[in-house]
Amino acid sequence: MIELVAPLPFHDEDVAPAARSRVWRHLRRNPAFWLGASGVTLIVGLAILAPIIAPYDPVFQFRGDGLTPGGDPLGPTSRFLLGTDKLGRDELSRLLFGARTSLLVGIVGTLSATVIGVAVGGVAGFVGDVRRRVRLPGGRAAVVALPVESLLMRLTDAVLSFPILLLAIALVAVVGSSLGLVVVIVAGFLWTSIARIVYSRVVVLRQLDFVAAARALGASPRRVLGRHVLPHLASIVVVYATLGIASAILFEATLSFLGVGVPPPTPSWGSMIFDHITYYNTDTRVVALPGLAIMLTILAFNLLGDALADALDPHHWK
Amino acid sequence: MDRRRRARGAAVALALGLITTACGAGTAPSGSAPDPSGGTGPEQGGTLSIAFNSDIQHLDPALAYDSVSQPAVHLIFDSLLNYDTGTKLVPALADGMPTVSADGKAYTFKLHAGVQFVKADGSVLREMTADDVAYSINRVLDPNLKPSPSPVESAFFGSIVGATDVIAGTTETASGIKVIDALTVEFDLVNADRTFLNVMATTFASIVPKEFAADDTAAFDAAPVGTGPFLLKNYTKGQSAQFVRNPHYWQVGQPYLDAIDFRLSVDGDAALLQVEAGQLDVLGDPIPSGSFTQVTTDPRYKDQIYHHTLVEVWFLWMDTQQPGNGPLTNVKVRQAIAHAIDKDHIVQIIHGTGTKAGCIFPPDLAGYDPACDPYDYDPAKAKQMLAEAGYPNGFATTLYADTTDPDPVVAEAIQQDLAQVGITADLQKQEFSTFLDTLFTPHTGPLGYIGWYQDYPDTSDFIDPILTCATTVKGGANASQYCNPAVDTAAAAAKGMTDDAARIAAYQEIQRKIMADAPWVPLYFLEQFNITSKRVGGFAIHPVWIIDVRGLWIKAGP
Numbered sequence: 057m058i059e060l061v062a063p064l065p066f067h068d069e070d071v072a073p074a075a076r077s078r079v080w081r082h083l084r085r086n087p088a089f090w091l092g093a094s095g096v097t098l099i100v101g102l103a104i105l106a107p108i109i110a111p112y113d114p115v116f117q118f119r120g121d122g123l124t125p126g127g128d129p130l131g132p133t134s135r136f137l138l139g140t141d142k143l144g145r146d147e148l149s150r151l152l153f154g155a156r157t158s159l160l161v162g163i164v165g166t167l168s169a170t171v172i173g174v175a176v177g178g179v180a181g182f183v184g185d186v187r188r189r190v191r192l193p194g195g196r197a198a199v200v201a202l203p204v205e206s207l208l209m210r211l212t213d214a215v216l217s218f219p220i221l222l223l224a225i226a227l228v229a230v231v232g233s234s235l236g237l238v239v240v241i242v243a244g245f246l247w248t249s250i251a252r253i254v255y256s257r258v259v260v261l262r263q264l265d266f267v268a269a270a271r272a273l274g275a276s277p278r279r280v281l282g283r284h285v286l287p288h289l290a291s292i293v294v295v296y297a298t299l300g301i302a303s304a305i306l307f308e309a310t311l312s313f314l315g316v317g318v319p320p321p322t323p324s325w326g327s328m329i330f331d332h333i334t335y336y337n338t339d340t341r342v343v344a345l346p347g348l349a350i351m352l353t354i355l356a357f358n359l360l361g362d363a364l365a366d367a368l369d370p371h372h373w374k
Numbered sequence: 375m376d377r378r379r380r381a382r383g384a385a386v387a388l389a390l391g392l393i394t395t396a397c398g399a400g401t402a403p404s405g406s407a408p409d410p411s412g413g414t415g416p417e418q419g420g421t422l423s424i425a426f427n428s429d430i431q432h433l434d435p436a437l438a439y440d441s442v443s444q445p446a447v448h449l450i451f452d453s454l455l456n457y458d459t460g461t462k463l464v465p466a467l468a469d470g471m472p473t474v475s476a477d478g479k480a481y482t483f484k485l486h487a488g489v490q491f492v493k494a495d496g497s498v499l500r501e502m503t504a505d506d507v508a509y510s511i512n513r514v515l516d517p518n519l520k521p522s523p524s525p526v527e528s529a530f531f532g533s534i535v536g537a538t539d540v541i542a543g544t545t546e547t548a549s550g551i552k553v554i555d556a557l558t559v560e561f562d563l564v565n566a567d568r569t570f571l572n573v574m575a576t577t578f579a580s581i582v583p584k585e586f587a588a589d590d591t592a593a594f595d596a597a598p599v600g601t602g603p604f605l606l607k608n609y610t611k612g613q614s615a616q617f618v619r620n621p622h623y624w625q626v627g628q629p630y631l632d633a634i635d636f637r638l639s640v641d642g643d644a645a646l647l648q649v650e651a652g653q654l655d656v657l658g659d660p661i662p663s664g665s666f667t668q669v670t671t672d673p674r675y676k677d678q679i680y681h682h683t684l685v686e687v688w689f690l691w692m693d694t695q696q697p698g699n700g701p702l703t704n705v706k707v708r709q710a711i712a713h714a715i716d717k718d719h720i721v722q723i724i725h726g727t728g729t730k731a732g733c734i735f736p737p738d739l740a741g742y743d744p745a746c747d748p749y750d751y752d753p754a755k756a757k758q759m760l761a762e763a764g765y766p767n768g769f770a771t772t773l774y775a776d777t778t779d780p781d782p783v784v785a786e787a788i789q790q791d792l793a794q795v796g797i798t799a800d801l802q803k804q805e806f807s808t809f810l811d812t813l814f815t816p817h818t819g820p821l822g823y824i825g826w827y828q829d830y831p832d833t834s835d836f837i838d839p840i841l842t843c844a845t846t847v848k849g850g851a852n853a854s855q856y857c858n859p860a861v862d863t864a865a866a867a868a869k870g871m872t873d874d875a876a877r878i879a880a881y882q883e884i885q886r887k888i889m890a891d892a893p894w895v896p897l898y899f900l901e902q903f904n905i906t907s908k909r910v911g912g913f914a915i916h917p918v919w920i921i922d923v924r925g926l927w928i929k930a931g932p
Contacts, residue, residue, distance in 0.1 A: 117790050119719050126667040127725040142663075143723060143786055229808045232772075232800075315777045320786050320801045334643060334664030334779055 079291075082367040089363035095356025103155040110149035111137070115321040118144040129335070129342055141342055142332060150323040151349055157324045158353060161235070161308040162301040165242030169304075170297045172243065173250025174289065180208035180251075181258025182281055209255060216248040221314070228316040235318050238311060242304045250296055254289055261285050291368040298361035302354045309350050325350045416630045416912060420928030424656040424921070425637040425645040429612050434587075434595040435580035436514045436524040442658070444577050445923050446636065449617050451580030451600035454483055454507065455571060457918050461738075461831040463571055467502070467581055467601065469557075478566030478872065483507070485557040489601050489624040491583045498622055499583060502601055504559040508551045509584045511561075515540040515548060520591040529839060530573045530829070535562040566870045568877075572830035575918075603629035603924055612639050630912070630927035646905070650675075655907045655928075658921060663780050666725045669905060681903045682915040683729055685736045687836070688825040690715065690788060690895040695846070695855040697817050701769045708892035710759035712749035714795045715895050720787055724780055728898035733885050734836055736899040738917060740874070741833040741881035748889050756795045768796025774819040775801065776809040784897075785823045813853045816846065822853055825900060831918060833881045837865045841888055854893035861887050 083089045102109070122144025124130060129147075130140045138147040185203045192198055224241045231237060261267060262285065270280050311317035312326025320327065328346035336343045430446050432438040438447040456466040465471055469484045485507065491499040514524045515537050523541075531537050535550025550562035563570060573579060586599045598606060601624065604617035615636040619629060637645075637654070642662040646669065648654035661669055661679075669675055692711065696702040717730045729737070732747025760768060773792070775785035782803045792799045799821060804812060812819045828835050839845060842862050845852035861884055868880035888894075902920060906913050911927040 115790070117719075117787060119716065123722060124667070125722075126671075127722045128667050143783055225805075229804065232802050315782070315803050315805070320782065320803070321789060331783065332664070334662045336664065337643060337647075338665050338668045 079367045083363060086363045086366060088359045089367070092356050092359030092361070092363055095352065096360055099155055099353050099356060100159060102152055103159045106149075106152040106156055110146075110152045112146040112149045114145065114149040114153040114323045116145060118146075122146075129332075129339055131339070131341065138345060139341060141328065142335070147342065147345060150328060151325070151345060154323040154325045154328060154346065154349065155353070157235070157318055157322060158305045158308060158350070161238055161242055161318075162305040162357075165239045165304040165308075166246060166297050166300040168239070168243035169246035169300060170250055170293060172247040174254050174293060176208050176212060176247070177251035177254030177256075178258055178281070178286070178289070180205045180212075181255040182262055182277075182285060184262075209252075212248050212251045212255075215244070216252075220245045221310070224311055225314065225316050233316055233319045235322065238308055238317055241311065242307050245307060246300050246304060250293070250300065253292060253296060257289060257292060258285060261288055291364075295361055295365045295368060298357060298364060302357035302361065305350065305357070306354055416927045417930055418630055418927070419632050420909075420930075421633040421635060422631050422655045422910065422923070422926055422928055423635040423637060424658045424923060425640040425648065425654050426658040427640065427642055427645075429638045430609065430615060430636070432595055433598045433606065433609070434591060435577050435582065435598075435600075436519060437522070437595065438577060439525050441920070442636075442638070445658075445919065445921060446606075446615060446617075447577045447580065447598075448602070448919065448922075449604040449634065449924060450598050450602045450606055451577065451582065452489075452602050453575055453577065453579040453581065454485075455575040457575060457831075457916070459914065459916065461917050463575055466575075467507075472571075478870070479563045480560060481563070481570065482554070482558065482560045485559070486624060487557055490622045491599055491601055492605060492620050492622050493599055494597055494605050494607070496605060496618075496621055499585075499599060502581060502583075503556045504553045505556075506581050506583060507559045508547070508553050510581045510587075511551055511579065512540060512547050513582065513587060514578055516546075517541055517543045524578060526576075526578050526829070530576065530578055533563045533565060533567045533570060535564055566872070568869065568872070569830065569832045569834055572832050576830060604634060607633075614638055629924060634923060649678075649905050649907055652907055655910050656913070656921065656923075656926075657905050660727070661903050661905055663725060666727070666903070670903065675905060678908060678910075679903065679905050680913055680915050681727075681901055682917075683737055683899050683901045684827065684915075684920070685739045685831060685917065686825055686827040686900040687731055687734060687736050688728070688784075688823070688897045688900060689731070689734075690897060691819070691822045691824065691853040692893060692895070693817055693820045693853070693855055694891070694893050695817070695857070696820055700820065701763070701765055701771070702820055704763050705891060706759050706763035707765065709749065710756040710763065710795065711792070711797070712892050712895045713752045713759065714756035714797075715788060715791045715897065716751050717897055718751070719791075720784055721898050723783055723787055724898070727901045727903055729901060731896035731898050733889055734841075734894065734896055735833065735881070735885060739828070739831065739833055739836065741836075741878050741885065743882050743885065746882070746885060746889065749892070749895070753791075753794050760795060760797075765796075768798065770798045770800070771820045773799040773801050774809065774812050774822040775803055776806045776824075777803045778806060781823060788823060813851065814849050816848060816850075816855055819853060823897075824853070826851075827900075828918075833878075834865065834869045837861070837881070837884060837888075838869070841893065856888070856891065856893035858887065858891060 118140065122130065122140045129142050130136055132139045136146050138151065141147055141150065183204045185205045188200050188202060189197050190200055227237065227241065267280060267284055270284050308317060308324065309326030312324040313330045315330055317326055318324040325346040329343055332342040426442045428442050431440050431443045433443065433446060433450065435447045435451050438444050452467045454466060454468040455463050458464050467486050467489060469486045472481045472483045474481055485504060489502040491502055493499050511531065513519065515527050515531055517523050528541055534548050536545070536548035537550065539545045540548050552560040552562070554560055581601060583599055587594045596609070603620055603623045603625070605620050607616040607618045609615040615638065617634040619632050623629065642659050643665065645654060645657045646662060646665055649657050670679055692702045692708050694703060694708070701707045721728050721730055733743060735741045735743065760766065773785060773789060775781050785801055785803070789799050789801050813822065813824065826836065826840055840851050841856050842852070842865060843857035843859065846855045846857050864880060864884050868877055868884065871877040871880060902915050904915060904921065909929045911929045912925050916922040
């Protein structure tokens with residue numbers, strides 16, 4: 057299964073909004089950042105411009121002239137720059153539109169996962185296990201235990217321990233495959249690690265002096281959470297979301313490779329590999345090209361994520 | 375093929391355990407293949423290896439119903455009858471063909487004397503008698519057979535008098551199975567049924583010894599004992615099975631080989647590389663699609679490749695009783711779809727491993743009609759017919775296919791053909807066992823792509839199990855939910871006909887009737903391609919067994 061990188065080290069002197077210029081100064085000097093950022097920009101640009109720059113409709117099967125007489129994919133020609141696939145569809149157009157599928161799943165899936173993860177981890181860490189004294193009718197009092205923290209984090213552990221691929225295959229068998237389902241599966245798979253990271257940070261934050269001070273000054277819990285705790289989570293969330301997009305793209309490819317991902321004929325890099333796996337020996341191109349696209353995209357997001365993590369880590373500041 | 379299904383190419387089934395199957399069809403050995411013997415006759419000795427993508431599911435002949443289990447069962451067991459190199463029935467354990475009563479309802483078999491059941495260690499258990507024959511057929515009808523009743527009990531053996539009582543569990547032995555003496559057995563049928571002799575040649579009608587098969591069926595499934603030319607030496611689930619020569623085999627001079635190694639769960643591409651390197655004798659599955667052109671056009675392998683069009687039709691089913699009075703209930707819509715599918719393109723993307731199908735019956739099946747092709751490829755006409763039927767802008771539906779290569783690709787070609795005439799089909803690819811649920815559960819799949827492979831070489835097998843009213847139930851293989859009482863009546867009459875010419879004419883008329891109702895779009899008849907190593911002798915694609923491993927030998931060579 058795809059694992060996120062180890063949690064960032066925690067530092068008391070966390071990244072306050074004032075430190076932004078320092079972060080930027082550090083990023084600017086990191087070649088990995090430029091490499092990752094330009095890679096991501098390129099891929100996002102290609103995905104957005106796909107309808108304009110793609111030479112053909114990615115799902116159109118060229119009958120007759122899109123395949124060899126023996127029924128095999130065509131190699132690169134002046135008409136099909138990267139050749140065709142085994143249904144006579146233009147490989148270049150499918151790769152470009154495949155970027156849209158990957159990024160859509162990656163970004164929407166990761167955003168949803170982040171929202172769920174921050175909410176679950178934040179609430180669990182901030183509220184903790186509460187005991188409330190309630191006044192019963194008749195003037196007597198009772199103590200009600202609300203183990204918010206335990207419930208939410210054990211739920212996270214439970215989801216984390218699910219064999220997500222088997223669950224995905226079973227889900228697809230029951231409800232049928234669709235792009236929406238892939239996003240849901242990706243989000244359902246990714247939110248747990250974000251929730252854990254956010255939780256562990258909030259647990260530390262809520263005990264820090266400035267939080268205690270804000271509380272002592274009479275700030276409402278909502279204000280403490282919104283003004284004092286969440287801003288300190290921003291950096292870590294940005295880093296993990298960036299890395300999460302890479303995981304999501306890889307996971308989408310895995311699902312599509314297993315035949316339970318985005319339904320055909322929508323191009324997806326994973327299903328492009330799946331559909332042509334028996335050609336690995338005779339026409340490596342149809343397997344290698346989408347594989348290369350997946351690799352480069354994930355590399356770009358990982359470089360960017362690592363650079364952000366470095367820059368947001370105060371140990372590196374000089 | 376209903377419960378059975380050919381494994382084609384490298385199924386990316388991973389650990390999901392596809393139940394792949396087959397059995398083949400055709401009337402003559404591979405026409406265009408070279409003379410397998412190379413001019414010399416069979417030779418004795420040697421070990422032959424054969425690889426399959428999937429595992430052996432069952433070695434109990436009452437249960438084995440897939441393309442790996444049945445060849446294995448056919449090594450260990452004999453039935454009363456067998457086929458020659460074509461579809462002609464020949465006696466096996468029967469001593470000569472049976473005598474048939476004048477009304478065609480009673481078949482009397484004389485048994486071959488001196489046939490021994492031989493245990494796995496090579497020791498003789500005892501001699502086979504008529505009691506074993508009666509027991510074996512009653513056993514297939516047993517509703518309490520563990521772990522499950524035979525998949526073909528009523529479909530194959532239901533015409534024996536009293537069989538329905540055994541299936542219902544009210545008695546243990548069918549009254550129509552009569553032991554006359556130690557070497558004579560009689561079968562009485564409810565109606566004259568021409569398919570009965572074919573049934574008696576299937577692996578389901580294998581003769582088994584009661585003392586091994588009765589009590590512990592799980593143990594029998596794992597360590598079967600029969601009268602066949604080979605003995606099971608060992609079997610490692612998901613990996614391999616070794617068969618060795620039966621030293622007491624009743625047929626003189628048989629078998630040729632000393633031993634046969636089944637290599638199981640071997641990916642098709644890996645197996646192909648092993649054949650090319652001379653490390654494997656037979657690729658049990660068809661040649662993987664990605665390497666197909668390269669291998670079949672390589673002059674080095676010219677004499678090692680065999681092909682033959684099987685009695686197997688691949689088609690698009692359409693739910694003729696679609697719930698909510700859906701568009702597919704309209705015959706005009708179904709005919710429009712038949713005009714919309716570009717079959718030539720489909721044959722091209724499967725690398726020509728098939729012949730374009732105009733109607734239902736494949737070549738080599740009695741009743742094949744080359745002139746039958748009522749729906750040509752004409753998208754403009756299809757659009758016009760859809761408009762006439764009240765769907766000028768098409769409609770949305772769902773198309774089902776399984777995930778075994780190349781089925782999803784063919785389904786995507788069908789999807790585009792439908793899109794060309796305005797029908798938006800959501801394509802659902804399902805792992806094979808899930809796909810079978812879709813097929814067997816009425817109205818689950820409005821459209822679907824699948825093949826039907828014969829159980830035995832008789833035309834009735836292309837109508838009765840798939841296109842009659844009785845099969846429009848859960849568990850029936852009639853995914854089109856096609857029910858036309860006129861066809862049912864005609865099919866019942868044709869099944870018992872004794873005059874071949876009249877019977878063929880009757881089936882051709884039935885085929886025309888069905889095609890007019892368009893419950894299917896027949897797409898192509900599958901052509902099987904196999905590759906062997908240079909040293910394999912006697913290889914030919916058999917119309918029923920596809921690969922008849924029993925008859926192979928190893929050429930002594932340099």
